[in-house]
Amino acid sequence: MERRDRKAQILNILAKSVRRIIEEEGPDLSGIQEIRLRTGQPLRMLHENREYVLPAAGQPHIVTKEEMRETMEYISHYSLYAYENELRQGFLTIEGGHRVGVAGKVIMEKEKVKNIQYISSVNIRVSHEVLGCADRLLPYITKNMQVCHTLIISPPCCGKTTLIRDLIRQISDGNQYVKGCSVGVVDERSELGGCYLGIAQNHLGTRTDILDCCPKAEGMIMLIRSMSPQVIAVDEIGTSEDIHAIEYAMQCGCKLIASVHGLDMDEATKKPVLGELIRRRMFERYVVLGNGKHPGEIRGVYDERGSVLCRE
Secondary structure, eight states, X not given: OOOOOHHHHHHTTSOHHHHHHHHHHSOOGGGEEEEEEETTSBXXXXXXXEEEEOEETTEEOBOOHHHHHHHHHHHTTTOGGGGHHHHTTTXXXXXXXXXXXXXXXXXXXXXXXXXXEEEEEEEEEOOOOOTTTTTTTHHHHEETTEEOOEEEEEOTTSSHHHHHHHXXXXXXXXXXXXXXXXXXXXXXXXXXXXXXXXXXXSOOOTTEEEEXXXXXXXXXXXXXXXTOOSEEEESSOOSHHHHHHHHHHHHTTOEEEEEEEOSSHHHHHTXXXXXXXXXXXXXXXXXXEOOOSSTTOEEEEEETTOOEEEXX
16 A cells, blocks of 8 residues: 555545645654644644744634544544544554544443544644654663663653664664564554554554554563564553553563653552562663653663662
8 A cells, every 4th residue: 555645654544624724834854743623712833842823814613513524534434434443442542553643522331431522622632653752762671682671761752662663673674782583572552663554654664563452461462472472562552451561571582672651760669560670670671751842752761779880
């Protein structure tokens, strides 16, 4: 399937009136991060970490119900019912790997979310790949051409997903630091691969297998049983089930690349269950990210004992 230009992928899912405003009044789309539509509220865009309120006729453009309806029709190809499974998670993934978050009236069934109706908010998060952003990190998390068990610790919005995506690509393809190997990816929220109709829209390497929209703990075990990965990559671990699955994967001989929200090593160590893995030195490398100018900016890399290997 031939990929369309990123600009076209985004603009073509917007209501025509919103599309025109963004093209005429918005900043250069190359640096776009988010477009937010809220019924009855101003149209907003996040561009290179700066928020813009987009105008029409000199005043902030107020998003209408009709524009919201038209946008959702384009996003869902005129069939929201066909996307019920995705909507219950609160988002859809479109061509190009871009993620569309939605909010509105939640429909419950047997104490679980069945669907979202009367959608009143849409957040279009533009997928960004930064090929090569893991170049500087690879020498610290590899040894004898093999990947070390690595935990990436990062506050929100510091580029950890972008960094992990590039790590997967380089580990899968191989380079001067690591021998190319089979990588299994559990992509619970469709952020790493950005799968659209089952096909990854992001570059994750030639030896990578993806379980899209699959719970992390269950997915790790499924991959071990079915795909024999040498490396497993997961983003944003947190539950006790995730941690137990990671321990199981390590015992099966798989190398792990995982991430967790946190400010530093101390905060990660205090997390329930995960802290026990850290104290038992199950991970061989810890990477702490900071909020810098570039995605995945490294504040420090530590070994299993907490000794500094690299620090900014």
